[in-house]
Amino acid sequence: xxxxxxxxxxxKIWYYTYRTICALIFxxxxxxxxxxxxxxxxAEPYFTFTQKMLSFDPEGYSLRWYDLLLTQPGxxxxxxxxxxxxxxxxxxxxxxxxxxxxxxxxxFSTIVAAALGTLAALGLSRPEMPYRRAIMAVLISPxxxxxxxxxxxxxxxxxxxxxxxxxxxxxxxxxxxxxxxxGVVLAHATLGIPFVIITVTATLVGFDQSLNRAAMSxxxxxxxxxxxxxxxxxxxxxxxxxxxxxxxxxxxxxxxLFVAAHDQQxxxxxxxxxxxxxxxPAILSVATILVIVSVGLLAMVELLRRRSExxxxxxxx
Amino acid sequence: MADITASExxxxxxxxxxxxxxxxxxxxxxxxxxxxxxxxxxPLLVFVVVTFIVPIGQMMHQSIYNDGxxxxxxxxxxxxxxxxxxxxPDETAFEALALDVRDSAAAKTIGVVGTRVxxxxxxxxxxxxxxxxxxxxxxxxYHEALRAADAKWDNPELWAxxxxxxxxxxxxxxxxxxxxxxxxxxNIVRVPEERQVYVNLFIxxxxxxLLITFTCFxxxxxxxxxxxxxxxxxxxxxxxxxxxxxxxxxxxxxxxWMVLLQQQGVLNSLLVWSGIIGDDGxxxxxxxxxxxxxxxxHILLPFMILxxxxxxxxxxxxxxxxxxxxxxxxxxxxxxxxxPQTLPGIGAGSLLxxxxxxxxxxxxxxxxxxxxxxxSNLIAFHMQDSLNWSLAAALAALLLAAVLVLYWLYDRLxxxxxxxxG
Numbered sequence: 001x002x003x004x005x006x007x008x009x010x011x012k013i014w015y016y017t018y019r020t021i022c023a024l025i026f027x028x029x030x031x032x033x034x035x036x037x038x039x040x041x042x043a044e045p046y047f048t049f050t051q052k053m054l055s056f057d058p059e060g061y062s063l064r065w066y067d068l069l070l071t072q073p074g075x076x077x078x079x080x081x082x083x084x085x086x087x088x089x090x091x092x093x094x095x096x097x098x099x100x101x102x103x104x105x106x107x108f109s110t111i112v113a114a115a116l117g118t119l120a121a122l123g124l125s126r127p128e129m130p131y132r133r134a135i136m137a138v139l140i141s142p143x144x145x146x147x148x149x150x151x152x153x154x155x156x157x158x159x160x161x162x163x164x165x166x167x168x169x170x171x172x173x174x175x176x177x178x179x180x181x182x183g184v185v186l187a188h189a190t191l192g193i194p195f196v197i198i199t200v201t202a203t204l205v206g207f208d209q210s211l212n213r214a215a216m217s218x219x220x221x222x223x224x225x226x227x228x229x230x231x232x233x234x235x236x237x238x239x240x241x242x243x244x245x246x247x248x249x250x251x252x253x254x255x256x257l258f259v260a261a262h263d264q265q266x267x268x269x270x271x272x273x274x275x276x277x278x279x280x281p282a283i284l285s286v287a288t289i290l291v292i293v294s295v296g297l298l299a300m301v302e303l304l305r306r307r308s309e310x311x312x313x314x315x316x317x
Numbered sequence: 318m319a320d321i322t323a324s325e326x327x328x329x330x331x332x333x334x335x336x337x338x339x340x341x342x343x344x345x346x347x348x349x350x351x352x353x354x355x356x357x358x359x360p361l362l363v364f365v366v367v368t369f370i371v372p373i374g375q376m377m378h379q380s381i382y383n384d385g386x387x388x389x390x391x392x393x394x395x396x397x398x399x400x401x402x403x404x405x406p407d408e409t410a411f412e413a414l415a416l417d418v419r420d421s422a423a424a425k426t427i428g429v430v431g432t433r434v435x436x437x438x439x440x441x442x443x444x445x446x447x448x449x450x451x452x453x454x455x456x457x458x459y460h461e462a463l464r465a466a467d468a469k470w471d472n473p474e475l476w477a478x479x480x481x482x483x484x485x486x487x488x489x490x491x492x493x494x495x496x497x498x499x500x501x502x503x504n505i506v507r508v509p510e511e512r513q514v515y516v517n518l519f520i521x522x523x524x525x526x527l528l529i530t531f532t533c534f535x536x537x538x539x540x541x542x543x544x545x546x547x548x549x550x551x552x553x554x555x556x557x558x559x560x561x562x563x564x565x566x567x568x569x570x571x572x573x574w575m576v577l578l579q580q581q582g583v584l585n586s587l588l589v590w591s592g593i594i595g596d597d598g599x600x601x602x603x604x605x606x607x608x609x610x611x612x613x614x615h616i617l618l619p620f621m622i623l624x625x626x627x628x629x630x631x632x633x634x635x636x637x638x639x640x641x642x643x644x645x646x647x648x649x650x651x652x653x654x655x656x657p658q659t660l661p662g663i664g665a666g667s668l669l670x671x672x673x674x675x676x677x678x679x680x681x682x683x684x685x686x687x688x689x690x691x692x693s694n695l696i697a698f699h700m701q702d703s704l705n706w707s708l709a710a711a712l713a714a715l716l717l718a719a720v721l722v723l724y725w726l727y728d729r730l731x732x733x734x735x736x737x738x739g
Contacts, residue, residue, distance in 0.1 A: 011647055014647075018539065018543075019543075021539055022539050022540055022543045025536050025539060025540050026540070026555070026558050028536065028615065029540075029558055029559060029562055029615070029618060030558050030561065030562070031577075032562075032570060032573035032574055032577055032615060033561060033562060033565050033569070033570065033573060035573060035576060035577060035583060036569070036572065036573050036576060039576060039583075046581065047575075047576045047579055047581060047582050047583070048581060048582055048583050048586040049583065049586070112364075116360055116361040116364055117361060119357050119358075119360060119361065120357060120358045120360070120361035120362070122357050123353075123354045123355065123356070123357030123358035124354075124358060126350070126353075126354040126357075128347065128350040128351050128354050129351070129354040129355065129358070130351050130354070130355060133728070133733075135358060135362060136733050136734070137724070137728055137733055138362070138365060138366075138370070139361060139362070139365055140733050140736065141369070141724070142365070142369055144672060144720065144724050144727075145373070145676070145717065145720060146675070146676020146677070146678065146693055146716060146717075146720060147676070147678060147679075148676065148678045148693040148696050148697055148713065149373065149376070149676070149696075149713045149716060149717050149720075150369065150372070150373070152376050152696060152700055152709060152710065152713050153369075153372030153373040153374075153375060153376040153713075154368075154372045155700065156372060156375045156376055156379055156706075156710075157371060157372035157375050158372075163375075186368050187368065189364075189368070190364070190365060190368045190369045193361065193364075193365065198736055201734070247564065250566075251566045251567055251568070253567075253568065253679060254678055254679065258700070268566065268568050271568045271572070272568065272679075272683075275568070275571070275572060275575070275683055276683070279572070279575065283572055284572070284576065287566075287568075287569040287572050287573065290565070290566045290569050291565055291569060294561065294564040294565045294566065294569075295561065295564075297564055298557070298560055298561055298564045301564075302557075302560075
């Protein structure tokens with residue numbers, strides 16, 4: 001909205017003041033995220049810009065903190081970097097292992113959340129769904145309930161999951177979920193489900209049910225209808241829900257702290273330990289990598305959203 | 318389609334081609350459709366109940382159940398059950414106690430018993446463990462033997478406490494979570510002033526939650542308004558600046574604030590360099606309440622901006638123009654015409670931010686220092702450090718109750734369906 005021609009001087013002043021205030025708030029939003037990027041190339045172990053960095057002296061910058069991610073702990077830094085050295089990094093470097101765990105846990109929990117969540121969203125979007133509101137409230141609640149409460153509950157549950165079925169007379173100590181990949185995947189899937197439900201039901205709002213009926217009237221089975229008609233149309237919503245679920249798992253630390261063992265060390269947990277003990281600039285290099293990952297994910301979700309709007313014929317509002 | 322006239326309707330009402338009454342056939346079809354819809358949701362519902370609702374139920378159970386004493390001290394527990402409150406402990410009681418302590422020490426569970434009693438009456442854990450070490454030589458008369466081991470066994474307060482903890486189910490952890498306790502007669506009283514922690518922390522958590530909600534509103538409203546009035550290509554571009562923090566890892570954002578606000582950090586260095594403060598006057602902006610407020614405002618701001626934006630965008634600009642043309646000043650037009658239309662967005666954003674703020678854990682734990690801790694951090698402390706799980710569960714149950722009330726309110730006012738992500 002441009003400044004109208006009839007604006008009086010006071011309004012003109014306010015117009016520019018307002019834009020300045022907004023610019024400052026945008027800086028508040030974005031500066032903390034951007035500031036870590038240059039600082040992660042600091043040659044010195046400081047959390048502020050050194051004189052050399054400010055004068056753009058190449059000596060002020062280095063990749064030493066990124067190198068540290070590969071060599072910690074115990075991988076020698078000053079040997080020729082041949083295949084054997086890289087193999088050792090792949091197997092031993094703590095950050096690499098944390099990244100592997102994060103990806104594995106994130107991948108499987110996303111699959112579970114996306115599959116179950118999409119099915120449920122399809123059911124919830126049908127007008128004849130009974131108790132719709134109450135069920136929706138239950139399914140969204142993992143997003144609303146404070147994470148510490150979820151983690152506390154899971155801690156009790158995972159230490160002896162079979163207490164649940166003790167009334168059947170089965171052995172009470174039939175298994176443990178604490179300290180297993182399976183346990184963490186289940187918990188993360190639960191935390192990711194609300195995001196899948198929200199995005200997929202939002203996609204289904206504009207969904208024309210007569211397309212399904214048309215397919216069925218032409219003789220398609222419900223399964224064929226789902227995969228040939230419904231799925232392609234809601235796919236953008238499903239994928240962006242899945243991306244949300246993945247990010248939720250990828251960024252989750254409290255449940256991991258409460259129910260995972262050392263074997264399931266993830267990137268956020270490794271960061272958490274790093275920040276709590278002695279914060280080193282190596283954390284900033286991890287943060288930079290994560291910022292780049294999130295920029296990529298955001299771009300993907302935006303593209304999907306536009307594609308979905310185009311597919312459904314919704315003009316951007 | 319042929320008209321159906323009254324003469325064509327059979328005596329039993331309309332029927333389908335296979336001869337069933339239309340009403341039943343329709344009811345069947347509707348029930349089938351309902352069942353189908355429900356079957357699609359059922360797998361997820363079962364999944365969430367097992368991995369989420371049941372664990373929280375278990376946590377609630379833990380908050381009123383603790384058999385640390387009763388499971389390991391069966392004889393004295395039975396004596397308490399048989400004799401009413403106020404009964405002086407006799408030789409049978411001391412015998413039961415001495416034998417229980419002996420057996421429990423042999424089974425190496427005396428520490429558990431002592432810890433359980435210690436929750437209600439501090440300083441008693443060592444009494445149990447030290448007596449446990451002497452217990453294998455106990456002989457009649459047991460009253461004398463126990464008194465010889467430690468004179469504290471005659472303390473009526475200790476007996477009152479043991480009576481309380483001998484019940485596995487008790488509301489005592491909830492009392493403790495509300496800074497209440499029981500005196501020797503079993504009446505509920507407030508704990509001494511210097512030990513009142515939890516109620517104040519709840520108040521502080523809600524106070525900080527309100528403050529953070531308010532700062533989020535102050536910063537979020539102008540941004541949402543700007544995004545709503547700009548042409549779409551500009552607002553989409555600027556929206557990225559709102560969504561990028563939303564997609565960035567929480568730990569990354571918290572780390573960034575540590576880097577920015579540290580005493581040797583960027584902001585302090587900038588202030589020193591520009592001469593506003595001296596090198597020895599660096600401000601402590603983090604590891605205290607200020608740090609928590611700044612970092613949490615930043616983290617929760619997108620949750621305020623997005624609902625506000627989705628309400629503001631469809632408001633036609635012609636309303637404000639109409640108000641102006643009728644002689645309203647721009648302030649009056651904003652206050653009387655624009656602002657009332659944004660109220661649903663303000664409500665949705667504020668409730669969401671407040672709900673998320675009162676349960677926050679990670680950011681206060683990392684940047685809060687001693688003064689910026691919230692109730693979640695104390696729950697974590699009791700879970701991981703003091704290991705008083707029942708008290709942690711009781712605190713968590715109280716926090717959960719508060720959050721669920723707010724969630725219910727959110728559903729009533731905004732509707733969960735209207736929750737939007739980007």
